[in-house]
Amino acid sequence: MLNHYETVFIMTPVLSEEQMKETVKKFESYLLEKGAEILHQENWGLKKFEYPIEKKNTGFYHLIQFDAEPSIIKDFELQYRRDEKIMRYLTVSLDKHAFAYSEKRRKLRKEKQQKEEKEGVIL
Amino acid sequence: MAQQTDIKYLTPISVDIRKKKYCRFKKSGIKYIDYKDAEFLKKFINEQGRILPRRLTGTSLKFQKKVAQAVKRARHLALLPFVADNLKTNQ
Numbered sequence: 001m002l003n004h005y006e007t008v009f010i011m012t013p014v015l016s017e018e019q020m021k022e023t024v025k026k027f028e029s030y031l032l033e034k035g036a037e038i039l040h041q042e043n044w045g046l047k048k049f050e051y052p053i054e055k056k057n058t059g060f061y062h063l064i065q066f067d068a069e070p071s072i073i074k075d076f077e078l079q080y081r082r083d084e085k086i087m088r089y090l091t092v093s094l095d096k097h098a099f100a101y102s103e104k105r106r107k108l109r110k111e112k113q114q115k116e117e118k119e120g121v122i123l
Numbered sequence: 124m125a126q127q128t129d130i131k132y133l134t135p136i137s138v139d140i141r142k143k144k145y146c147r148f149k150k151s152g153i154k155y156i157d158y159k160d161a162e163f164l165k166k167f168i169n170e171q172g173r174i175l176p177r178r179l180t181g182t183s184l185k186f187q188k189k190v191a192q193a194v195k196r197a198r199h200l201a202l203l204p205f206v207a208d209n210l211k212t213n214q
Contacts, residue, residue: 008159008200010200010201049201050198050201050202050203050204050207051201051204051205053201059201061200063159088199088200088201090196090199090200092158092196095155097154097155098155098157100154100155101154101155101157105157
């Protein structure tokens with residue numbers, strides 16, 4: 001039975017652009033290979049922390065929202081632990097209210113992006 | 124029956140009109156508190172970054188637990204500080 005999940009992870013700021021993309025790709029492909037269905041991804045880019053983590057003050061945030069079998073979550077998180085580029089991660093299962101909220105949020109973000117593109121402001 | 128003398132108080136008794144507290148989530152129909160939305164969560168933590176108690180905010184138990192969980196998750200992801208000295212003023 002597929003559950004809704006949402007995972008946010010933080011990568012060290014020391015990475016270059018394509019290294020960051022490649023690690024995101026790695027996790028994405030891991031999920032797809034395990035039969036998960038990725039619904040939505042958000043890259044918040046470089047953000048400042050409220051408190052230093054591992055002596056660093058900024059990090060790349062990335063969010064992946066997906067549906068998956070509950071069994072794969074344990075070794076998905078094992079992948080996080082093994083990868084030293086990931087400083088911190090959080091995987092959360094979404095109940096129906098949370099899922100409805102994320103649908104609404106995604107629609108809002110899409111409209112906002114379309115509006116910005118229309119105005120010629122490149123996000 | 125002792126004649127009821129009006130009791131004079133030294134200081135006027137200040138009965139503060141008890142504002143009927145209400146749970147803002149039930150009233151506005153919010154069902155899920157998102158841990159990623161740090162600005163919204165800032166309304167529920169005080170200057171030092173601690174979670175406000177129910178007696179001040181008036182939220183119901185069910186939503187206070189959701190707020191607490193969301194704040195703790197946001198702290199884990201460094202979106203909210205564990206302890207801060209002047210959280211709201213420095214923005």
